[in-house]
Amino acid sequence: xFSWVRYAGQALFYAIFAxxxxxxxxxxAYHQVPENAAQIKLSFNHGGARLEDCHKLTxxxxxxxxxxxxxxxxxxxxxQPIVIQLMIDGTPLYxxxxxxxxxxxxxxxxxxxxxxxxxxxxxILARLRDSRRTEGFDYESSxxxxxxxxxxxxxxxxxxxxxxxxx
Amino acid sequence: xxxxxRPLRTVFDASERILALTFPANWxxxxxxxxxxFFFYWIVTVSGIYIYxxxxxxxxxxxxxxxxxxxxxxxxxxxxxxxxxxxxxGLVAVMLLHVLREFSLDRYRGVRWFSWVTGIPVLLFIYIxxxxxYWLVWDKLAQYVAIVSTEWLDHLPFFGQPIARNFLSPDxxxxxxxxxxxxxxxxxxxxxxxGLWLHLQRVTKPRINPPMGLxxxxxxxxxxxxxxxxxxxxxxxxxxxxxxxxxxxxxYLGAYPLLExxxxxxxxSTAMAFLIIMGGIPWLPPMKRQRPxxxxxxxxxxxxxxxxxxxxxxxSMQARSDHRPFEGEAxxxxxxxxxxxxxxxxxPTSTPFRRMSELTPGIDLPDHPIAAIRAEVDAxxxxxxxxxxxxxxxxxxxxxxxDSRAANVGVVSLNCTGQLPPSFIDYVISGSLxxxxxxxxxxxxxxxxxxxxxxxxxxxxxxxxxxxxxxVPRERLTVVxxxxxxxxxLRREIAMFAGRLAVLGPLKTKSHVGRAMDPVESANV
Numbered sequence: 281x282f283s284w285v286r287y288a289g290q291a292l293f294y295a296i297f298a299x300x301x302x303x304x305x306x307x308x309a310y311h312q313v314p315e316n317a318a319q320i321k322l323s324f325n326h327g328g329a330r331l332e333d334c335h336k337l338t339x340x341x342x343x344x345x346x347x348x349x350x351x352x353x354x355x356x357x358x359x360q361p362i363v364i365q366l367m368i369d370g371t372p373l374y375x376x377x378x379x380x381x382x383x384x385x386x387x388x389x390x391x392x393x394x395x396x397x398x399x400x401x402x403x404i405l406a407r408l409r410d411s412r413r414t415e416g417f418d419y420e421s422s423x424x425x426x427x428x429x430x431x432x433x434x435x436x437x438x439x440x441x442x443x444x445x446x447x
Numbered sequence: 448x449x450x451x452x453r454p455l456r457t458v459f460d461a462s463e464r465i466l467a468l469t470f471p472a473n474w475x476x477x478x479x480x481x482x483x484x485f486f487f488y489w490i491v492t493v494s495g496i497y498i499y500x501x502x503x504x505x506x507x508x509x510x511x512x513x514x515x516x517x518x519x520x521x522x523x524x525x526x527x528x529x530x531x532x533x534x535x536x537g538l539v540a541v542m543l544l545h546v547l548r549e550f551s552l553d554r555y556r557g558v559r560w561f562s563w564v565t566g567i568p569v570l571l572f573i574y575i576x577x578x579x580x581y582w583l584v585w586d587k588l589a590q591y592v593a594i595v596s597t598e599w600l601d602h603l604p605f606f607g608q609p610i611a612r613n614f615l616s617p618d619x620x621x622x623x624x625x626x627x628x629x630x631x632x633x634x635x636x637x638x639x640x641x642g643l644w645l646h647l648q649r650v651t652k653p654r655i656n657p658p659m660g661l662x663x664x665x666x667x668x669x670x671x672x673x674x675x676x677x678x679x680x681x682x683x684x685x686x687x688x689x690x691x692x693x694x695x696x697x698x699y700l701g702a703y704p705l706l707e708x709x710x711x712x713x714x715x716s717t718a719m720a721f722l723i724i725m726g727g728i729p730w731l732p733p734m735k736r737q738r739p740x741x742x743x744x745x746x747x748x749x750x751x752x753x754x755x756x757x758x759x760x761x762x763s764m765q766a767r768s769d770h771r772p773f774e775g776e777a778x779x780x781x782x783x784x785x786x787x788x789x790x791x792x793x794x795p796t797s798t799p800f801r802r803m804s805e806l807t808p809g810i811d812l813p814d815h816p817i818a819a820i821r822a823e824v825d826a827x828x829x830x831x832x833x834x835x836x837x838x839x840x841x842x843x844x845x846x847x848x849x850d851s852r853a854a855n856v857g858v859v860s861l862n863c864t865g866q867l868p869p870s871f872i873d874y875v876i877s878g879s880l881x882x883x884x885x886x887x888x889x890x891x892x893x894x895x896x897x898x899x900x901x902x903x904x905x906x907x908x909x910x911x912x913x914x915x916x917x918x919v920p921r922e923r924l925t926v927v928x929x930x931x932x933x934x935x936x937l938r939r940e941i942a943m944f945a946g947r948l949a950v951l952g953p954l955k956t957k958s959h960v961g962r963a964m965d966p967v968e969s970a971n972v
Contacts, residue, residue, distance in 0.1 A: 289469025293476070294668035301536045301669070302676045306694030310704055312591065319689045323615050325608045381607075392601065392609040430691040434616035447616035447687075 318399045318427035320366075320373070323392040324437035328360035328380060328410040357386035363409040363417070364391065366435070368402050399429040406435055406444045419443035448731060455551035460932045463890060472891035472928075474661045480545035482657040483665060485643075487541065490534035490666065492636070494527040499633075502583070504625035509585040510683045517679060529673030532696075535577050537669065539698040542570060552895065556734035558649070558759065558785055563729050565646040567722070572639035577699040579632040583625065586680035587690035590614070592700065595707050602711030617686045649783055650897070651760050737814040737862070739784030742777045744768070746796045747809035749775040752912055753790035756865070758897035759783050762790060762810075777810055787896035788812050788866030792903075795913055797868040799824065815862055824871065827857030828880025835948035837941060838881035840867050842888040844895035847934040851941055857881060864888035865899030869906045869915035876923055876954065883923040883948045887937055890930030900928060922951060 313319060334355040342350050359380040366374040373395055381387035403424050407417040419437070421444035427433060434447040463477040470476065476483065501524050503512035516524035546566065549555050555563035581592045597611040613620055647653040657665070681693055695703065706714050724731075739761070740753075754762040754777060761783035764775040777790075790810045791797050797808035799821040806818040827838060833855030841848030843860045852858045857880075861867055864886055872884045886903065894900035905911035907926070915924075927933070927940045 286469045290664060293466065293469065294664050297476075297537075297665070298533075298668040298672040301533050301540065301698075302672045304697045305532060305536050305678070306696060309692050310695045311692050312707070313689050313691050315691065321615060323609065323612050325612075388608070390608055392598070392611055430689045432616075432687055432689045434619075434686075436615060436619075447618065 313396055313430060316399050316429055317396050318429060318431040318433065320368070320395045320397055320404070320427075320433045320435065321393070322364075322366055322374060322395070322406070322435045324435075325388040325390050326362055326408075326410060326437055326439060327388040328362050329412055330356055331358040331360060331412075332356040357384045359386055359389075360410060360412055362389040365405075365407040365417070366395075367405040367407075368395075368397060370403070373397075397427065399427050399431070401426045404433070404435075404446075406437075408437060408443070410439070421446070448728075452551050452553060455547060456931070459548050459551050460890075460930060463893060463930070464932060467890065471660070473658050474664075475892060476661060476665075477544075477548070478892050479654070479657045479661055480541045480548060482654045483541045483661070484538055484545060485655045486657050486662055486665060487534045487538035488636075488640075488643075490669065491531055491538060494531035494534065497527045498524055498531060499629075502629070504629055505622040506585070506620050506625070508622075509583060509625050510680065513584050513586075513680055517677065521677065525677055526670070526673050529676075529678040530669055531580075532678040533669045533672055535580065536696065536698040537665070538573060539577065542573060546570070550728075553734075554895070556729045557736045558761075558783055560729035561649050562646055564726055565642060565648075567725050569639050569642040569646055572635050572642060574699060576632060576635040576639060577696075579628050579635065581696065581699065582628050583632060584680050585625070585684045586682055587684055588681045588693050588695070590684035590686065591690045591693050592703070595703050599706045599711065599714065602715055614686055620686060649759060651758050652898075737786035737812060739781040739786055740779050740788070740790050740810050740812055742779060742810050743807050744771075744776055744809075746794075746807055747773075747776050748795075749773040749777065750795060750809075751775075751777075752793040752795065753777050753810045756789050756793040756898065756902055758787065758789065758899075759785055761785075779810070785896065786812055786814065786862060787899060788815060788862040789896060789899050789902060791817050792863075792866045792868050792899075792906075793913065794868070797913075798870040799868075799874040800870065812862065812866075815866075817868070820859060820861070820866075820871070821874075823859045824857075824875060824880060827859060828875065828878070831855050831857045831881060834953075835883065835945040836881040837883050837885055837945060837948070838875045839885045839887055839941065840864065840871065841886075842895065842899070845887065845889055845929075845931050845933070847931060847937055848887055850934055851887075851937055855945065856941060863894070863896040863899035864903045865894075865896065867903065869913055872924055873916050873919050876919055879954045882951070882954055883925070883944055885925050885927060885941060885944060887927045887929070889928065890933065891928040893930060923948065923954075 334353045336353045361380065362378040364374065364376050364378060365372065374393055376391065378389035378391055379385065380389050401424070403422060405420070405422040408419040409417045411418050419439075423446045425433060436445040436447060437443060438445060459477060463475060466475050466477055498516055501512055501516050501520070503509060513528070516528050518525070549563070578592060578596065582589050594611060594614050597609070597614065600606070601609045601611050613624060647655070656662070695701070749764060749767065751764055754764050761780050762777050763780070765778045767773055767776050769776070791808055791812055794808040794810050797811070797817045799806065799817070806821060808817050811817055824838065831837070831854065836855050836857070838857045838859065839848060839851050840859050840861055841851070842864045843862060848858055848860055867886065875881050875884050888900050888903065889895050891900070902911055903926070906913060907915050907924070909915065925940065925944050927937055929936050
């Protein structure tokens with residue numbers, strides 16, 4: 281049999297063990313973003329235009345091809361890179377040329393970016409070019425937002441829904 | 448590595464000694480880290496099965512169902528939820544301590560590489576299981592965990608589109624994600640269990656259940672914690688908001704702030720490098736180990752004692768290959784043998800009284816044979832003088848034995864106390880090589896070679912073959928289990944023992960060193 285002192289020692293050990301488990305299970309708190317800041321998250325998947333238009337083959341060109349490879353037109357697989365620009369209050373926040381994915385460069389371009397900005401009123405401007413033009417943008421949307429502290433403003437892009445989506 | 452191991456070992460040895468002040472030897476938590484890990488695993492399993500009854504998968508249903516458990520049924524499902532969380536934290540804590548302790552004791556190199564390497568995926572699976580569990584609650588912490596985890600995975604070039612896009616905004620998240628996560632949360636721990644089975648394949652009689660007293664204490668402490676500080680959710684997840692301030696579970700999520708802030712190349716490279724180093728540690732550098740035990744068939748009668756005593760499943764009994772009329776013969780698997788010598792200590796032919804023939808036991812260590820131990824005993828016996836001459840048989844893993852050598856104290860090092868056949872004690876006393884014998888080894892219940900200490904105790908108590916003969920005066924024998932930090936205590940114990948021996952007076956026996964023994968007498972001792 282053990283004396284009460286030994287039992288007390290064991291109880292003390294278990295108390296320290298439980299305190300350590302309970303304590304570090306949720307303490308100390310972690311601050312992911314400052315208290316007076318908000319987050320803008322820009323993410324989309326979008327395929328740019330094809331690099332070249334489809335080319336209709338002449339009968340002479342067709343005759344040079346093996347019979348099993350003859351088709352009326354030849355279309356390139358490669359896509360244009362996507363040019364994206366995100367501005368806040370007239371200042372560029374993110375500018376990039378996004379390459380199409382895939383070994384042949386025929387997939388969608390992708391991005392997933394997060395930006396911490398001060399909470400408050402901001403003018404957010406998003407622009408995107410996916411065509412073969414060399415200047416200017418094909419899509420442009422702006423939003424006057426009053427971002428609350430710890431607000432997450434998601435910016436998506438879906439061409440079939442008209443372009444940028446602010447969520 | 449030694450520079451890392453030594454301070455760590457001192458910390459563990461000191462903790463063990465402090466806890467030994469209050470815990471009985473077999474209850475000492477430091478000596479039951481692996482078994483406690485299993486115990487917490489079972490608590491997690493049982494509590495998990497219970498709360499799964501109430502859990503609902505879905506973007507809104509998940510949080511609501513967990514809230515119901517915590518508030519609507521706080522006395523049952525709430526307690527179970529808390530036990531589930533705290534036991535999983537306890538599991539990680541004891542698992543990490545177990546890894547560090549085995550590292551500090553240098554029990555991860557040589558043939559022990561298998562247990563070390565198979566333990567690494569178990570660690571990973573337990574972490575994945577725990578992290579996926581936090582995801583399921585779908586509170587702010589879950590939102591943070593989900594986003595940081597998927598963003599980290601998205602650094603890998605495997606995924607067609609970023610997984611983290613699923614958490615872009617409230618309308619992008621689908622309930623089927625929770626179905627996937629609950630599947631992971633159940634499947635991964637089961638895979639971990641298979642890993643644990645593999646992890647224990649090379650040890651005999653693994654201790655997977657803690658002693659009842661320790662289990663009750665650990666279980667009660669978690670229960671009291673669950674009642675006093677129930678696990679609570681941190682507000683429903685809302686993807687329109689950043690979970691700005693969250694209470695992280697640092698046991699599982701301690702690296703998350705780094706994953707979030709450091710570049711993906713840095714975190715992935717670090718994680719991969721860490722895994723590679725962990726996997727390669729047993730060979731950094733390789734252990735210079737003694738040669739494995741060898742069987743001498745001429746002296747092996749297939750008694751099975753060595754097989755029964757081997758702590759690492761290194762010995763098997765196989766059909767006799769020399770056609771002698773015995774049931775089997777011992778066969779050593781060199782890849783499993785750690786050269787602890789416990790087999791030699793158990794062999795009935797390992798008797799120092801054998802003089803007619805060469806002292807070659809049925810099984811022995813080529814680098815530290817029984818014959819060499821006898822020669823050392825004879826030499827030390829001839830050297831020591833005084834009123835109370837003492838022969839110390841000590842385990843080299845304690846590192847303190849040699850310091851005890853004195854004019855009246857002879858010291859014989861063993862690979863493990865289990866290497867000592869009890870007949871050596873008889874040999875010393877009956878041959879008047881010393882007035883008393885001290886056996887010094889690792890601290891109680893903490894044998895470096897797992898069973899050396901237990902088998903020695905049982906052999907001395909006559910509970911396990913080979914027994915210590917009844918004619919040996921027990922007052923001339925003392926055992927000291929105090930481990931690496933017990934140098935001072937060992938010297939004190941030797942001094943006190945010398946005092947007791949002086950009172951008893953000199954032995955009235957004659958030296959048998961050099962005396963021939965017939966084979967029958969030899970076999971009986």
